[in-house]
Amino acid sequence: DAGVTQSPTHLIKTRGQQVTLRCSPKSGHDTVSWYQQALGQGPQFIFQYYEEEERQRGNFPDRFSGHQFPNYSSELNVNALLLGDSALYLCASSLETGSPYEQYFGPGTRLTVT
Amino acid sequence: TQLLEQSPQFLSIQEGENLTVYCNSSSVFSSLQWYRQEPGEGPVLLVTVVTGGEVKKLKRLTFQFGDARKDSSLHITAAQPGDTGLYLCAGALETSYDKVIFGPGTSLSVIP
Numbered sequence: 001d002a003g004v005t006q007s008p009t010h011l012i013k014t015r016g017q018q019v020t021l022r023c024s025p026k027s028g029h030d031t032v033s034w035y036q037q038a039l040g041q042g043p044q045f046i047f048q049y050y051e052e053e054e055r056q057r058g059n060f061p062d063r064f065s066g067h068q069f070p071n072y073s074s075e076l077n078v079n080a081l082l083l084g085d086s087a088l089y090l091c092a093s094s095l096e097t098g099s100p101y102e103q104y105f106g107p108g109t110r111l112t113v114t
Numbered sequence: 115t116q117l118l119e120q121s122p123q124f125l126s127i128q129e130g131e132n133l134t135v136y137c138n139s140s141s142v143f144s145s146l147q148w149y150r151q152e153p154g155e156g157p158v159l160l161v162t163v164v165t166g167g168e169v170k171k172l173k174r175l176t177f178q179f180g181d182a183r184k185d186s187s188l189h190i191t192a193a194q195p196g197d198t199g200l201y202l203c204a205g206a207l208e209t210s211y212d213k214v215i216f217g218p219g220t221s222l223s224v225i226p
Contacts, residue, residue: 004156033214042118042202042216043157056213090156101145101206101214105156 002027004093004106012112013081021076021109025093032074033103034066035090043090049074050096078111086113117141118203118217126223130192135220137203138185144206146179146186151200151219193224 005024013019025032031050035043045058049068068074072093078085088110092103119138127133137146145164149157161170163179163186170177174197176189190197200219207215 035216040218042120042204042218045213045215048213058213092156099145099162101147101162101204102159103147103214104159105149107154107156 004091004104006089006091006106006109008109009107010110010112012114015081015083015113017081018077018079019081019111021078021089021091021111022073023076023091023093023106024073025091026104029093029095029104030072031094031096032068032072033092033094034074034076035092036060037088037090037108039087046076081113083113086111117207117215118205120201120203120217120220122220123218124221124223126225127193129194129224129226132189132191133193133222134187134189135201135222136185136187137205137217139205140184141207142183144183146183146203146205147214148177148186148188149202149204151202152198157200157202190222193222195224195226198222198224 004026007022033048034046037043046060047057048055052068063079065077088108090108091106094103121136147162148160151157161177166181166183168179174191178187200221202216202219204214204216
């Protein structure tokens with residue numbers, strides 16, 4: 001049973017550039033949420049996708065956008081990168097008809113902006 | 115301002131000791147979850163508590179949800195080095211159940 005996978009594992013970008021992170025949900029899951037975790041802090045909710053649409057959004061600027069594909073995989077895009085965007089980006093999947101609180105996380109993508 | 119506060123922020127204990135970590139809020143949550151996160155990995159769900167006053171046990175770990183559903187505690191008995199990690203509580207607000215909010219975490223180190 002494949003768990004949540006994310007790619008790439010690490011990424012280094014320059015301020016002002018754009019980045020795309022990818023996530024494949026756990027087998028059978030249809031909902032994907034993205035989180036940003038700064039060093040020494042808990043994850044902060046960015047947004048959630050279900051049925052290829054953004055359903056909920058946290059307090060993040062429009063530079064953060066996403067997409068969900070028909071196979072439930074998802075992408076997180078960040079434009080005009082800032083130094084403060086350096087963080088671990090986590091993807092979590094869940095099942096819409098299951099408990100919305102039972103999320104399974106991937107290992108994350110470590111983004112460093114220089 | 116954090117909606118969920120966790121204490122202590124850091125905890126270092128000897129193997130075999132007991133410990134309790136706390137998760138508190140002024141808001142009411144429809145559920146609370148506890149996760150453990152190890153360096154370089156994503157959080158792993160340990161338990162979900164839903165009913166006020168609920169107590170759940172997972173081997174040496176005991177989780178309690180406050181009667182008013184505003185706080186929770188995690189008690190570990192006879193801690194082992196394998197318990198080392200960042201313990202995160204997370205909750206779904208009654209007013210926005212799809213959006214899960216995380217606390218800042220308690221970093222636990224169990225010394226052999």
